[in-house]
Amino acid sequence: MLKEKILILRTEQLGDFIVTIPVLYEIRKKYPKAELAIVLKKLNYDLAKNLGIFNKIIVYDDPFTQRNVSIFKIIKNPKSVVDIIKHFLWFRNKKYDFAIDFSGRKYNKIRFKFINADKKIFANPGDIRKIDERERVFKVVRELGLSYPKHPKFLNLDRDAEKKAELIIKRYK
Numbered sequence: 322m323l324k325e326k327i328l329i330l331r332t333e334q335l336g337d338f339i340v341t342i343p344v345l346y347e348i349r350k351k352y353p354k355a356e357l358a359i360v361l362k363k364l365n366y367d368l369a370k371n372l373g374i375f376n377k378i379i380v381y382d383d384p385f386t387q388r389n390v391s392i393f394k395i396i397k398n399p400k401s402v403v404d405i406i407k408h409f410l411w412f413r414n415k416k417y418d419f420a421i422d423f424s425g426r427k428y429n430k431i432r433f434k435f436i437n438a439d440k441k442i443f444a445n446p447g448d449i450r451k452i453d454e455r456e457r458v459f460k461v462v463r464e465l466g467l468s469y470p471k472h473p474k475f476l477n478l479d480r481d482a483e484k485k486a487e488l489i490i491k492r493y494k
Contacts, residue, residue, distance in 0.1 A: 324354045325352055325355040325418040326355065326358070327355050327358065328358050328415070328419075328420040329358065329421045330420065332362055332381055333424055334362070335365060338361065341423050344423075344458055344467070345374060346374060347462070347465075351465070351467060357374060357376050358375065358376060359379065360379045361379070366380055409435045410435070412432065417437065419438050424444065425443065
């Protein structure tokens with residue numbers, strides 16, 4: 322059997338990405354041989370790389386998930402519009418067994434239509450303002466047939482990283 326190709330969309334801020342980390346480990350456990358790709362913001366790249374679970378990390382600084390941005394600001398910038406169109410078309414040319422969106426934002430619902438995947442899991446609970454980020458993540462977990470880990474694992478820390486963190490904590494008390 323060919324390995325499964327899974328695409329994960331997580332283009333929001335750092336906190337949203339961190340809340341998703343335990344589930345990402347569970348997805349990797351459930352699909353150990355899958356080609357796992359993630360689309361995320363540049364600010365989350367190093368963290369995603371450190372997790373060691375992705376075969377491919379695609380950086381896309383999504384203009385719709387920037388802080389304090391409006392649709393009018395995006396449309397006024399021709400480069401933004403061109404980048405969005407290129408991004409949508411890029412998805413159209415790739416083939417995945419399934420795609421997972423953790424955010425549930427309306428814009429992602431539009432983007433999801435362009436993704437060429439046999440199965441799509443979209444964490445849209447209706448009005449995203451009425452539900453917190455963890456509940457959207459749990460919705461995806463349930464649809465994947467996973468359980469949220471009792472003792473979630475967040476990061477792979479090597480000894481050097483621990484030492485650096487200890488020095489920073491000590492310096493700033």
